[in-house]
Amino acid sequence: MTTLQDRLTQLLPVWQNDVKSFLSEHGDDVISKVTLSQAYGGMRGVRALVCETSLVEPDTGLVIRGIPVKKLVDRLPEEILWLLLTSEFPDEHQLQWLQSDLKKRARVPDYVWAVLEAMPRDSHPMCMLNTAILCMGRESVFHRHYDEGLTKDHYWGETLDDALNLIARLPAVAAGIYRLRFGKGPRILSSPKLDWGADFAYMLGIDDPDGSFAKLMRLYLVLHSDHESGNVSANAAATVNSALSDLYYALSAGLNGLAGPLHGLANQECLAWVLQTKERFGGVPTREQLEKYAWETLEAGHVVPGYGHAVLRITDPRFDAFLDFGKKHCPDDEVFQIVARVFEVVPNVLKQVKKIKDPWPNVDAASGALLWKYGLTELSYYTVLFSVSRALGICAQAVIARGMGYPIVRPKSSTTEWLKKQLMRTPVPA
Numbered sequence: 107m108t109t110l111q112d113r114l115t116q117l118l119p120v121w122q123n124d125v126k127s128f129l130s131e132h133g134d135d136v137i138s139k140v141t142l143s144q145a146y147g148g149m150r151g152v153r154a155l156v157c158e159t160s161l162v163e164p165d166t167g168l169v170i171r172g173i174p175v176k177k178l179v180d181r182l183p184e185e186i187l188w189l190l191l192t193s194e195f196p197d198e199h200q201l202q203w204l205q206s207d208l209k210k211r212a213r214v215p216d217y218v219w220a221v222l223e224a225m226p227r228d229s230h231p232m233c234m235l236n237t238a239i240l241c242m243g244r245e246s247v248f249h250r251h252y253d254e255g256l257t258k259d260h261y262w263g264e265t266l267d268d269a270l271n272l273i274a275r276l277p278a279v280a281a282g283i284y285r286l287r288f289g290k291g292p293r294i295l296s297s298p299k300l301d302w303g304a305d306f307a308y309m310l311g312i313d314d315p316d317g318s319f320a321k322l323m324r325l326y327l328v329l330h331s332d333h334e335s336g337n338v339s340a341n342a343a344a345t346v347n348s349a350l351s352d353l354y355y356a357l358s359a360g361l362n363g364l365a366g367p368l369h370g371l372a373n374q375e376c377l378a379w380v381l382q383t384k385e386r387f388g389g390v391p392t393r394e395q396l397e398k399y400a401w402e403t404l405e406a407g408h409v410v411p412g413y414g415h416a417v418l419r420i421t422d423p424r425f426d427a428f429l430d431f432g433k434k435h436c437p438d439d440e441v442f443q444i445v446a447r448v449f450e451v452v453p454n455v456l457k458q459v460k461k462i463k464d465p466w467p468n469v470d471a472a473s474g475a476l477l478w479k480y481g482l483t484e485l486s487y488y489t490v491l492f493s494v495s496r497a498l499g500i501c502a503q504a505v506i507a508r509g510m511g512y513p514i515v516r517p518k519s520s521t522t523e524w525l526k527k528q529l530m531r532t533p534v535p536a
């Protein structure tokens with residue numbers, strides 16, 4: 107039976123040689139150009155990063171290792187982790203090995219709970235999560251061995267160790283934060299029998315008589331796991347890790363970015379917007395009422411959360427997957443019905459606003475309604491769930507980047523003055 111370490115030991119030299127010969131043949135070829143607008147515009151559309159774990163094209167959405175995300179909805183998050191790292195699904199033995207390896211690594215150090223308990227009771231759950239991850243950095247195998255003289259060819263192995271420790275502990279940390287922050291009673295210990303996603307659901311302590319909340323959590327953890335490497339969280343984490351700051355620093359940095367309302371926090375804001383419409387109209391609003399409400403939001407200078415994307419120009423397939431789950435498990439739930447109706451109305455409103463490039467729903471537009479239906483009604487917690495999932499992709503990307511020996515990330519910036527000098531030079535007459 108091959109472990110992840112064994113398989114990556116086999117795969118990495120093959121990938122390294124492949125990239126080496128690709129670079130030796132095409133190293134000077136141009137793959138993208140950068141306009142002035144792009145330099146001022148968040149580098150939108152500039153292809154300047156390499157990411158093997160997944161690809162997001164405007165007209166397809168998330169494709170993990172060549173597989174469209176819609177074909178991954180019935181997989182376990184652990185299978186996705188193996189897939190992200192190796193580009194293969196684990197066989198039955200490899201999956202069992204990974205699941206038991208994660209269980210062995212899952213104990214959260216006591217000082218993490220002490221730190222969390224010392225935080226103000228009104229701390230945002232994302233601040234608590236990132237504090238917990240950062241203080242756990244004391245456990246970093248990479249950091250310890252780097253100080254002892256670790257060489258570059260061993261960076262990936264120690265990064266993988268940190269990745270597996272982090273991924274193993276995050277569900278308990280995140281569930282512990284939920285119970286502490288929202289007064290849900292003592293922490294619930296991990297169950298040795300449950301898979302990673304179901305165990306997380308169990309430790310949250312949400313009532314789940316038919317097991318469908320565990321199903322939702324597995325789906326949630328699969329859908330948010332990765333979105334190539336240009337998004338704020340993955341990009342920030344990759345940059346920090348490229349300085350050889352260990353994965354605890356890097357993951358925490360990335361997830362601090364996920365805490366922004368234009369990124370992961372949109373899931374919290376989106377459900378808040380949906381609930382406001384329910385309150386305002388006393389139930390499921392009509393299409394006309396929703397349309398009016400969307401215009402009011404825009405005219406007040408706010409974004410409609412859960413809609414639009416920096417890359418996508420179609421309905422996010424991850425949104426579709428959540429919508430399918432809702433249609434199957436809670437078609438009569440009023441909040442879910444509003445989400446479905448918003449989808450019928452809001453794209454047509456946003457299409458009328460010329461500056462908005464993508465009028466379609468993204469991953470954050472539907473997830474909150476499903477969590478709400480299962481009684482997970484603390485909106486400020488939602489981005490923590492996104493974080494536990496996104497850790498899979500961020501960690502996998504870091505292991506591969508260190509395994510491929512990629513250098514420190516350091517693009518070049520310019521001043522407006524320098525740019526003007528370049529672009530506004532008076533042409534010399536012929």
Ligand code: NMX
Nearest residue numbers: 368369370372409410411412413414415416461462463464
């Ligand atoms: N509602 C209102 N205005 C919007 C929306 C929206 N949903 N989407 C884009 N715009 C505006 C945007 O604010 C910008 O306005 P301005 O020039 O005045 O600053 C203009 O349209 C052009 O933006 P785009 O080029 O279409 O989008 P961009 O790539 O800059 O930003 C998002 C992408 C996702 C940040 C943006 O669509 C947005 O703010 N959406 C709402 C928040 C959201 O759902 N974020 C979650 C993204 C997914 N995730 O989980 O991370």
Ligand code: MLT
Nearest residue numbers: 333336337338416468469
């Ligand atoms: C993500 O999953 O990271 C979001 O859709 C944002 C992005 O890709 O830019």
